[in-house]
Amino acid sequence: MEQTTKRSRFHYTTEQIIEKPFNWSQMVRLFGFMKPYAWTLLPKTIFAMLIVTAVRVAVPIFIGVLAIDYAIIPGDLNLLYTFAVIVLGLYLFSWVANVFRIRWMNEIGQHMIFDIRTALFNHIQRLSHRFFDQRSGGSILVRVINDVNSMQDLFTNGVVNLLMDIVMLVGIIIILFTLSPELAILILIVLPIMFFISTKLRRKIRRSWQTVRVRQSKMNSHLNESIQGIRVTQAYAQEKENMDFFDGVNTDNYESWKHATRMNAIFRPFVEMSSAVGAVVLIWYGASLIELNTISIGVFVSFAFYLGMFWEPISRLGQVYNQLLVGMASSERIFEFLDEKPSVPEKKDAISLSKVKGNIVFEDVEFAYDESRKALQNIDLTFEAGQTIALVGHTGSGKSTIVNLMSRFYDPTKGRVLLDGVDLRDLRLDELRSNVSYVLQDTFIFAGTIMDNIRFGRPDATDQEVIDAAKAIGAHEFIVKLEGGYNTEVEEKGNVLSVGERQLLSFARALLANPRILILDEATASIDTETELKIQEGLKRLLANRTAVMIAHRLSTIRDANKIIVLEKGKVLEEGTHDELMHSRGAYYNLVKSQYAAMTDKG
């Protein structure tokens, strides 16, 4: 990594390995997606394909051997016209078959692609937070979109063409042998040559294109980052340095491209020469066979036609092989995601709670994200329905883990969590989750109207219910002031809404969802003081009549909680009301004091 001359300024890892060696079991799994169509679309498609191929293979016989030898040379006009009509009939037949072949072939492929993408997306929805925390959004996106799309060619054209080309090659070989075994044997020496070119040489070409793609993706990563980070670059006056770096990446890309394109161009003369070998054999040996009267001119002509038909299927077989290798790499990445287990499985006989009150009990709960590190130990807690509970502690003390256990984003490694007296693991997951909602520090705004964004909490809410929720929270005023009111279009990166307004929207969302249990995870941390004042009222409304658990830094939000729980290194240190804890002068007292020491600057 470190070079004597100059360090590389940026590092980009290309996650995308473009192709993988062939792997049977994965192949089988991949083609499992073809199953629903194996007895419906697939046989029809293959049938249509066989017709098209048969016609293509048959026509040169009619034109060559039959028409020339039997009609043209003897001068039989009637027979000639008969042949012409037959050929016409064959072509019409193949035309119809071809229409359906293309249509069905694409249907199979597109349905499979659709199925794979749906399976992948649906599966991802069920994965844990940790899954999303561990990777960038971009890398997930690439799998759902690009990796799935990269198999499009394989499924739409690849598979059917593979069959078609094999049938065609075999058909031609059989016909050639029937027409003239001697000439066939000699002519067919071009086949191994063509195969050799198509595989060996192609492999080299493929590799060099891979280098190009890797370098290009590095270049694109840098481009993307340099645009996003342009403000930092300009603030630190690093424009020239970045240009040097880019020139380096660009040059690398140029060089690899030059190499690949040369390899690619060399390929062509080889193809021409292999055809030349066939043509020479045909002319030289074929002519001498005619001289010996072993074959007719018509056979010679048919051979000439077939010779011209060799390269296409062979070259396409090479392409399908390429598509397969690309498909291997993509499908491996897709399966990797599909094999990712949702962290919490639902029991088959899961119970459904008719009405949730909102009592939560932690019984001797222990939790570890991995073996070495216990995030929670010996947690015994009771949250009464309707109470507001505050969790206090440093980063890593286990606050977030506790709330994550409450909606079963994870299961405890020991002990149990109970809702209204029932172990969470016995409950239906969707019911549990719809009773527990979160308000997060960052409000994510989905592209759509304000109305849609509030309604995100409960998609079947009427417009009036949405407006009522906004009014209750105190968001109505600013919404109606916007140009489009509730129908104002907003988006995540847009600047229509301020931070405080976004937070109010998320409160309205949560109120509309009306969960029995509400969790506020640092919900007011990124808001300035004045805005915080403005949303206080809304927050109070939101907390009323439900069990609320909040994680907060600011003492002003914690103070009024029914119960404050102080955590340290995964253990409960203290619990009680603000007054009680202040009086006992324990950890909470010290925490408060140190925070104010920070404020008043004595520390």
Add this chain to the structure above:
Amino acid sequence: METFKRLKQFYWPYKSYFIWSLLALLIVTGMTVLYPVILQFTIDHAVRAENYELIPYLALAIVAVMALKGGAVYIHQYFGDLFGITTVYKLRNTLYRKLQYLPFRYYDNAKTGDLMSRLTGDVETFRFFLSFGCAQVVNFVLLVGFSMTVMFYYSVPLTLVTLAVLPFLAITVRKFDKRVHPGFRGIRKSLARLNTKVQENVSGMHTVKALSQEDQEINRFEKSNEDYRQKHLDISKIWGNYFPLMELLGNLSAVFLLAFGGYLTIQGSLQPGELVAFFSLVWYIIGPIMNLGFIINMFSQSKASGERLLEILDEEERKDEALPIENSNEFVGEVVFNEVSLTYGAKSASALKGISFEATKGKTIGLVGATGSGKSSIIQLITRFYERSSGEIFIDGKSIDQFTLGDLREQIGVVLQETFLFSSTIRDNLAYGRPDISMEEIIEAAKRADAHEFICALPDGYETVLGERGLGLSGGQKQRIAIARAIIMDPKILILDDATSAVDMQTEVKIQKAFREVMEGRTTFIIAHRISSVKHADEILVLEDGEICERGTHKELLNSGGLYRRIYDIQNQDQEYVLQQA
């Protein structure tokens, strides 16, 4: 054509590649047409005339023709590609340079996705056209021309009959083209929607899960996914309807050829070998015509791409007309604002109105106010990220315009509100502003920003490579790296725009203490929400709606009982409460 003319500077220097490629193409096409001619000659003049002694020469001729063609194909393709990639290499560097020097104002309205699609997709389309498209037009003309010439030479009536399908073919191709391109556009749009949907789902995943809306998301996704599939099926139907039809038309001409050509041969006005040659030649004409739509479309696409690239190239770069200062050590760092106003866009309200203040060397200025009150705008004028609309800004007594942007910004260390880290090692991120700095200095700065400890705890320490946007670090950690990055600049002016919002209070206190040392002798601007962060400032400016509504020291402001006092009270009510308890 205008578009291509304006992009000439990029490809014209490499015209020799293009010319070689075209010359080679001439040979390729000639040799292609020669092959059926040799076959015809073999059948008619060697075999049927029983001149078998000609055969070896004909075989040699085939080898020669193919060898010549092979060589020419190589030259044609290689130089054609070279023409495209060399041009694009140069074009990319120019575009990148442009992007580095566009003003902040440009980026306020630009979308990364849109820029990226220009820099990748449009550049690629342009390259493809240069490498391949131009030559295809020439190839079309040559191949069709050569083939027709030979065909007419063999037999005029047969040529006319065989090519009778051409008008029909041309109509079909045109119709196909008209339908298929909107289809492809539909696919692209549908894919973009699908992409947006998934991206939004993934980035909003925490919210989705927080409100347990996974099923709803699945439904919404399914709609986009279905639409995408449907668009593909639509287009495959168009393909399925037209492509076999085009093939059928080509095949029809083969049937005519067989019937009429056979008739002519039986009549004796055509040689059998000529008839055979016709079968090859006719496809040399039909094939390119089927591709014609593709070529025309490529031309119009590359024109559109060229225009989008020109849009970037035509953007005005930021103003930077001053002369470099000779001795940067003389830079002091005094900042004076005199009645400065700022309006971001023509339509928007002014972000700053009549701002005046003086920050002498070593002084600290605190900026307080609600979001959108104009705090950030002030510092963006000091760094000249934006140009003021009116008023004067002086640095060291000289108008700010008299400094080059490079000189000015080298003297300013700024920690932006939104932390951006690059995909690079921590070390290189820290040294971003001064790539040649020593390791000791880096560590020193990291310690001051309270970042050294956690950096050392990482597996590779300072050599740890950060992922996309600092993936793997917490918000507070990222901010601390950004702070160290500013300290390393050893700036005369230090700007902290809400730089510690994500670090917890205790850490903030540590950092602030360290800052007081760092700030010694530098002019410092601090923007903060917490009063505790600005209370030590020599002067605090309280902003409201782009105007300074109060100014003074912490004490003065507390006494005056204005907005500052109010914020202070809110933040401190807890403290009083606590004191009562204790």
